[in-house]
Amino acid sequence: MQHTPTYLVNGDFNLEISPLDRGFAYGDGVFRTMVMQGGLPVDWPLHYQKLVADCAVIGIVCPSAELLMGDFLQLFSIEDIDSTKQAVAKIIISRGEGARGYKPPAVTTPTRVVIKSAMPDYAKEYYATGVHLYVCDTRLASQTKLAGIKHLNRLENVVARMEWRDESIFDGLLLDQQGNAIECTMSNIFARFDTTLMTPELSQCGVAGITRQRILSLAAVLNLTVEVAPMSLGRLLQADELIICNSLYGAFQVNKIGNNTWSQQALAKTFRSLLTHD
Amino acid sequence: MQHTPTYLVNGDFNLEISPLDRGFAYGDGVFRTMVMQGGLPVDWPLHYQKLVADCAVIGIVCPSAELLMGDFLQLFSIEDIDSTKQAVAKIIISRGEGARGYKPPAVTTPTRVVIKSAMPDYAKEYYATGVHLYVCDTRLASQTKLAGIKHLNRLENVVARMEWRDESIFDGLLLDQQGNAIECTMSNIFARFDTTLMTPELSQCGVAGITRQRILSLAAVLNLTVEVAPMSLGRLLQADELIICNSLYGAFQVNKIGNNTWSQQALAKTFRSLLTHD
Numbered sequence: 064m065q066h067t068p069t070y071l072v073n074g075d076f077n078l079e080i081s082p083l084d085r086g087f088a089y090g091d092g093v094f095r096t097m098v099m100q101g102g103l104p105v106d107w108p109l110h111y112q113k114l115v116a117d118c119a120v121i122g123i124v125c126p127s128a129e130l131l132m133g134d135f136l137q138l139f140s141i142e143d144i145d146s147t148k149q150a151v152a153k154i155i156i157s158r159g160e161g162a163r164g165y166k167p168p169a170v171t172t173p174t175r176v177v178i179k180s181a182m183p184d185y186a187k188e189y190y191a192t193g194v195h196l197y198v199c200d201t202r203l204a205s206q207t208k209l210a211g212i213k214h215l216n217r218l219e220n221v222v223a224r225m226e227w228r229d230e231s232i233f234d235g236l237l238l239d240q241q242g243n244a245i246e247c248t249m250s251n252i253f254a255r256f257d258t259t260l261m262t263p264e265l266s267q268c269g270v271a272g273i274t275r276q277r278i279l280s281l282a283a284v285l286n287l288t289v290e291v292a293p294m295s296l297g298r299l300l301q302a303d304e305l306i307i308c309n310s311l312y313g314a315f316q317v318n319k320i321g322n323n324t325w326s327q328q329a330l331a332k333t334f335r336s337l338l339t340h341d
Numbered sequence: 342m343q344h345t346p347t348y349l350v351n352g353d354f355n356l357e358i359s360p361l362d363r364g365f366a367y368g369d370g371v372f373r374t375m376v377m378q379g380g381l382p383v384d385w386p387l388h389y390q391k392l393v394a395d396c397a398v399i400g401i402v403c404p405s406a407e408l409l410m411g412d413f414l415q416l417f418s419i420e421d422i423d424s425t426k427q428a429v430a431k432i433i434i435s436r437g438e439g440a441r442g443y444k445p446p447a448v449t450t451p452t453r454v455v456i457k458s459a460m461p462d463y464a465k466e467y468y469a470t471g472v473h474l475y476v477c478d479t480r481l482a483s484q485t486k487l488a489g490i491k492h493l494n495r496l497e498n499v500v501a502r503m504e505w506r507d508e509s510i511f512d513g514l515l516l517d518q519q520g521n522a523i524e525c526t527m528s529n530i531f532a533r534f535d536t537t538l539m540t541p542e543l544s545q546c547g548v549a550g551i552t553r554q555r556i557l558s559l560a561a562v563l564n565l566t567v568e569v570a571p572m573s574l575g576r577l578l579q580a581d582e583l584i585i586c587n588s589l590y591g592a593f594q595v596n597k598i599g600n601n602t603w604s605q606q607a608l609a610k611t612f613r614s615l616l617t618h619d
Contacts, residue, residue, distance in 0.1 A: 070360050070361070072360060079357035079358055079360065080357055080358040080359070080360055080362070080365050081357055081358070082348045082350060082357065082358055082454045082456060083348070083456065084358070084365070085499075086365050087358050087362070087364050087365045087433070087493070088372075088433070088493065088495075089494075089495035089496065089498070089499055090367070090368030090493055090494050090495060090496055091496060091499050096441070121496065121499070121500060122503060151441065153441060155360065155365070155366070157365075162458070163374070163429065163431060163456070164502075165495065165498045165499050165501075165502035165526055165527065166502045166503070167499065167503060176360045178360060178441070180440070180441050201486050202484075202485075204482030204483055204484040204546075205482055205483065206480075206497065207480075208479050208497070208500050209496060209497070209500070214496055215365070215366065215367065215496075216367075216368050216494035216495070216496045216497075217366075217367035217368060217369070217443065217494070218367065218368055218369060218399065218487055218492055218493075218494045219484065219486070219487070219494075220367070220443045221363075221369050221399070221443050221445065222399060222486050222487070223443075224442075224443035224444045224445075225400060225444070225445060240483060248443055249442070249443065268482075
């Protein structure tokens, strides 16, 4: 059965989005997706900090953490709080309503949406032996003014995701216009070369996710040297070990990209363990 | 007084947009803006053709022309039809609602929005002597998969438009990553060099508007040779005459970009006249 998501718009169960909302008209806003456990958001300070920072890049004043926490309390009910079951919360902040035209109104009231949905049912083998990636034909465009932020202009991800229907493929690797590996459609990527952990630098394109940030911080625990730098597809395919990450599944090992395969290794599992707080 | 726009969502005055709509979540859709005169859309066949083509690029089946015409008849009332007064119609087509995730649902019902707003009150001097442009610092990203189409991922236009507050500036010139002139935030651009009319080619970025298309067709009437090619900012500034165009104002002469000025000339006025059917 399809889980029916429920949502709050500006803290209200009965509101929807106006067609005049700039989020709908122009993708003028940002979003975040996070795990809810025991009715509370996991890694909330990092998520909120990133939400505020992303809003700031495009000149939106992010609603307060208190307002959003109030939304979580309304939307995630007692049974969520009582259980250890996980759910997913998605926060969307748009610039709010405005008249036609790209110029934002002098004063705007951001629109705040929190959507509840079911935790994805990841296959057991993803945890045990890893996932397959596909190299997307769609290349990420270079835009320094918007790189790294998780904004609502996600048509590139949509057209990239439409490229494959093979259900054995977990995610699609996205390259930039120069052929450097950047990220996957819904994940960041790390490549281990001996004791160096590399991840693509995201100054031109890509989304700098908070799990990426946490893995960069945790690498020292494993005596790994961190390197954030451009990485060609060819270089990435030579990695001793590849992992992808996001806020929902934590980290998965990549065991196959096209004809390239990697045997089972421990890094993804180790990071999953380190990423888990409890 | 601010004009209050009114709108129809899927032909219904009482509907709004679900936060689960992919137009809101990802900017997963396209739009058009057109003049309504006597209650009917000007250049409708070209607009509808472009809407269908843009939808097709991202795999959306565009609602029928009959459905949209029905919306116009509902939204633009008898007084609009009886008067010669102009208004603006904006059509937004999104992929429709979907579960969380970039992958579009196997079957989607596109969301169809028609918004009515007032015709902009363009200053008389824009028609008489032309407009000033500003060269935006924001550069357009190169994305062959989406270039030319008027999709809902318009954050670049928004951040570019936020660069200036000087009300004497009518529009902002957008360059690509290589420094070629592409378009303005809400207009296409043409440069006349002697008897050649040049306009930037839009295979990497930009929106190929229908007024641009009409001007390309009309150029022969004026014995102008048309050239669609990359054009550096330096080359553009050497033009004998510059004009910008869109569906609402038709064509305006550019009389100033930074320190570069152009004296009053006839091309924009001539095209405005040729663009007008009645």
